[in-house]
Amino acid sequence: MALQLLNLLLRDTAATQKLGYLLGQYLSPGAVILLQGEIGAGKTTLIQGLGKSLGISEPISSPTFTVINEYTEVAVPLYHLDLYRLSPEGVSALYPEIYWEGLEKTPGIVAIEWSEHLPYKPPEYLLLTLTYNSEQGRNASLQLIGLDSFDLEQFGTIWKQSE
Numbered sequence: 265m266a267l268q269l270l271n272l273l274l275r276d277t278a279a280t281q282k283l284g285y286l287l288g289q290y291l292s293p294g295a296v297i298l299l300q301g302e303i304g305a306g307k308t309t310l311i312q313g314l315g316k317s318l319g320i321s322e323p324i325s326s327p328t329f330t331v332i333n334e335y336t337e338v339a340v341p342l343y344h345l346d347l348y349r350l351s352p353e354g355v356s357a358l359y360p361e362i363y364w365e366g367l368e369k370t371p372g373i374v375a376i377e378w379s380e381h382l383p384y385k386p387p388e389y390l391l392l393t394l395t396y397n398s399e400q401g402r403n404a405s406l407q408l409i410g411l412d413s414f415d416l417e418q419f420g421t422i423w424k425q426s427e
């Protein structure tokens with residue numbers, strides 16, 4: 265059976281950004297990343313690297329108050345959602361599925377901070393959990409949920425080669 269879980273050590277901020285960058289190169293339009301991790305774990309930092317790989321030059325910050333930032337000036341758009349301040353009911357009222365269904369919005373990469381607040385999930389996604397490492401940096405765990413198009417083993421090799 266194909267690898268379903270990959271754990272990586274992110275030694276510093278640059279490593280977190282690089283993981284985002286490599287994911288941006290690896291993922292196909294329409295892909296969803298659900299991010300989990302405490303305040304300051306590095307979710308926005310990772311999405312900054314993702315944005316860079318998609319060619320977005322605007323600065324990317326947490327849309328904690330605006331909830332959704334859409335970067336559509338590039339070939340593959342980035343949809344950055346931050347659900348921190350919303351209840352599951354509040355999230356439903358936003359119809360988050362428009363970002364992954366590919367009907368109303370041009371298919372892009374969807375990255376969702378505080379994805380624990382989603383009342384329902386996309387049919388397939390990459391679950392990315394960031395945790396504080398007791399020694400240094402952060403741990404990243406990548407888990408595939410129904411995402412057959414993603415080869416975690418191959419991505420792990422790409423990561424090693426980048427180190």
Ligand SMILES: Nc1ncnc2c1ncn2[C@@H]1O[C@H](COP(=O)(O)OP(=O)(O)OP(=O)(O)O)[C@@H](O)[C@H]1O
Nearest residue numbers: 274275276277280303304305306307308309401402
């Ligand atoms: N691997 C790492 N090692 C050490 N520091 C890191 C690492 N990755 C990111 N950081 C730092 O940790 C902080 C993370 O902030 P960031 O805004 O990305 O967190 P967040 O998970 O989005 O938080 P919030 O839940 O408030 O949105 C930044 O100061 C960043 O430089």
Ligand SMILES: [Mg+2]
Nearest residue numbers: 307308326377
């Ligand atoms: Mg954030």
